[in-house]
Amino acid sequence: MKKFAFLLFSAATVLFCGCSTSPKEGYSIVDGVIVFDVPARAEGQHSVLRLTVDPIPVVRVGFIGLGMRGPGAVERFANIDGVEIVALCDLYPERVDKSQEILAGHNLPAAAPYSGEEGWKELCRRDDIDLVYICTPWQLHVPMAVYAMEHGKHVFCEKPLGTNVAQCKEAEKVVEAHPELVFQLGFMRRFDPSYAEAKRRVDAGEIGKVVLVRSCTQDPRSTIESTLKFLPHSGGQFLDMCVHDLDLIRWFTGSNIRNVWAIGGVFEFDLCRELHDTDNAAAMVQCENGAMGFLFANRTHAAGCNVETEIVGTHGTLRIAPVGARNLLQVVDEHGARQEYYPDFMSRWHTAFLAEMQAFTDHIRTGTHPADLTVYDGTAVSEAAYRCKESFETGKMLPIR
Numbered sequence: 210m211k212k213f214a215f216l217l218f219s220a221a222t223v224l225f226c227g228c229s230t231s232p233k234e235g236y237s238i239v240d241g242v243i244v245f246d247v248p249a250r251a252e253g254q255h256s257v258l259r260l261t262v263d264p265i266p267v268v269r270v271g272f273i274g275l276g277m278r279g280p281g282a283v284e285r286f287a288n289i290d291g292v293e294i295v296a297l298c299d300l301y302p303e304r305v306d307k308s309q310e311i312l313a314g315h316n317l318p319a320a321a322p323y324s325g326e327e328g329w330k331e332l333c334r335r336d337d338i339d340l341v342y343i344c345t346p347w348q349l350h351v352p353m354a355v356y357a358m359e360h361g362k363h364v365f366c367e368k369p370l371g372t373n374v375a376q377c378k379e380a381e382k383v384v385e386a387h388p389e390l391v392f393q394l395g396f397m398r399r400f401d402p403s404y405a406e407a408k409r410r411v412d413a414g415e416i417g418k419v420v421l422v423r424s425c426t427q428d429p430r431s432t433i434e435s436t437l438k439f440l441p442h443s444g445g446q447f448l449d450m451c452v453h454d455l456d457l458i459r460w461f462t463g464s465n466i467r468n469v470w471a472i473g474g475v476f477e478f479d480l481c482r483e484l485h486d487t488d489n490a491a492a493m494v495q496c497e498n499g500a501m502g503f504l505f506a507n508r509t510h511a512a513g514c515n516v517e518t519e520i521v522g523t524h525g526t527l528r529i530a531p532v533g534a535r536n537l538l539q540v541v542d543e544h545g546a547r548q549e550y551y552p553d554f555m556s557r558w559h560t561a562f563l564a565e566m567q568a569f570t571d572h573i574r575t576g577t578h579p580a581d582l583t584v585y586d587g588t589a590v591s592e593a594a595y596r597c598k599e600s601f602e603t604g605k606m607l608p609i610r
Contacts, residue, residue, distance in 0.1 A: 263389070264576035270336040271296035271320075271362075273329045273353060274345035275304040277439065278367060281555055282342055283308045285566050287315040292570055298323035298332045333357045340573060343367060347444050351376040355383045358390055363573050365566075367395040369594065370454050370587030372444060377588035384584040393569050393579050394587040396456045398516075401561035402570060404457070407520060407527045411461055416522030421501045422461045424454035425517040427510035429553055436508050440480055446490045447471065447597040450506040455593045456586065458494055458502035461520050465589055466502075468495040470606040471597040477509065485602065492597045513550030514557040 270286055272279055275297060286292050294312060297305045302324040309319050317579030323332045333341060333356050341357040343350055351371045354364045371377040384392045398404050411419060428436065428450070441476040443449040459466060481488045488509070494502035518529040539548050551557035571581060592609055600607045 211289070214402075225583055264305070265573050267291055267293055267576055268360075268363075268570045268573050269293045269295045269337055269339045270342060271298065271332045271335065271340070272308070272342045272344065273298045273332060274343060274367075275299040275308045275351075276344075277435075278309050279304075279342075279344040280311060281562070282344055282566070283311050284343050285563050286342075287311060287317060288563070289567055289570060291574055294320050295338050296321040296323060296332045296335060297492060298328045300324065300326070300328075329353060330356060332362045333362060336418040339363055340365065340570070344463050346442055347448070348372045348478075350486060351380045353458065354380055354392070358383045358387050358392070362459035363391045364547075365395065366394050366587075368587070369444070369591045370394055370449055370584070374588065374592050374595065377584075377591050381588060391569070391572050391578055392584055393582055394584065395565070396453065396582060396586070396590075397558055397561040397565045398453055398457060399460060399561075399582060400564040401558065402528045402564075404518070407518075408460065410527060411520060411522070415525060416520065416527060417524030419500050419520055419522050420459045420461050421503070421519075421521040423517075423519040423521070424457050424504045425501070425515070426450055426454055426506045428508045429513045429550075430509040430511055431513070432553055434508055436476065437480055439547070440484060443486075445484070445486045445598050446473070446481075446488070446506055446508075447492070447601065448591070448594045450508075451492065451504055451597060452590050452594050454506065455494070455502075456590045457518060458504070459586070459589060459593075460581075462496045462498060462500040462502070464496035464498035464500055466494050466593045466609050467497045468608050469493070469593060469597050469600050470607055471600040472604075473601050489603065490597075492600070492603065493594070510550075511575055512553045515550060516557065 268291060269451060270292060272283055272286075272294070275283070276299065279299070283294065283297070286294055297308050297320045299305050299308075302322065305322045305324055309322070312319060321332075321335075329345075330337065333353075339362065341353075341362045341364050343353050343357070343364065345353060346371055348371075350366050350369070354366050357364050370380055380392075384390075401406070410416065414604065455466065469492055471490065471492035473490035475482040475486075475488055478488045489505075489507040491503070491505045494504070496502065516530055520527040538549065540549060555562075568579070596607045596609055
């Protein structure tokens with residue numbers, strides 16, 4: 210059986226944590242190194258990356274979750290060629306009805322409706338569905354993904370992957386058990402044209418080695434009422450918002466995260482304090498390759514949806530949307546000169562969402578897997594977000610376990 214090793218963290222420094230040396234099933238400790246057993250693979254197979262699956266000319270889709278983000282996903286899929294929307298499911302039937310109106314607006318036939326506690330399972334058991342799109346509360350992501358893949362369905366799951374690391378590991382197992390199926394997580398910023406171009410330049414070595422990634426995410430104040438209703442179910446600001454920033458840090462640095470130190474505060478909304486959460490959050494990140502990251506998130510940007518990213522390299526710097534502008538238009542009037550912001554999250558990332566869906570369905574149609582966006586990215590980002598929350602609560606710098 211092949212083995213691979215992970216170095217133990219030393220307890221002698223604040224940047225590392227100690228670990229138990231008690232033997233456990235599935236690994237052994239050899240000369241201070243944890244050596245994990247891994248399942249035997251087919252000859253020449255090293256991971257589930259770049260495997261091929263049977264191509265599908267028309268991708269038949271079923272949606273689970275039609276509350277906040279689901280209807281937008283239905284709208285986007287209605288604009289993608291080679292896709293057939295077969296079924297719609299939500300706990301509440303009235304939400305299904307609203308999404309049926311989206312299909313009617315595109316002159317598409319009504320989809321099979323499902324609702325109630327067990328409706329999503331009925332959808333997954335259909336033989337005429339290829340892809341299940343999961344856009345439900347976080348705690349349901351993994352159970353639904355596992356059930357769907359066990360019933361032979363490709364899965365697209367919105368972020369975050371799970372509510373704890375154990376759930377994420379469950380998702381990894383089912384993905385590994387079904388290499389014939391495609392799984393992807395919703396880190397849509399990677400598909401935004403500006404971010405994709407920045408990544409191309411980083412990979413081409415145009416700015417040298419990446420030293421620092423600075424990422425700022427600010428939701429608009431105009432949507433704060435719906436945000437406050439969602440907060441008790443959000444998992445907290447680090448898991449809800451900052452997973453995107455953490456993903457970008459890993460993506461641009463090409464490295465896993467080693468340590469996090471998170472801070473934050475409640476400056477306006479007492480509900481956040483009641484939930485042991487923040488309304489403004491920040492974190493410093495150290496990557497395994499030495500690169501650094503800094504992120505900031507808040508929910509009340511006055512002008513609209515503002516997202517800024519800066520990638521600092523040894524030979525140059527890349528900056529993306531430094532003013533959050535929706536276009537290059539400058540408005541000059543009695544109030545002075547200004548640029549207009551995207552009014553909300555969905556309009557800012559519309560192009561990225563659409564490109565993400567197009568890329569995923571293309572993988573299914575052509576029988577290929579995403580090469581650089583996998584279930585393991587979901588686990589790594591989720592674990593970093595959990596540790597950020599724990600760091601915020603304890604005031605300590607924490608290693609990624």
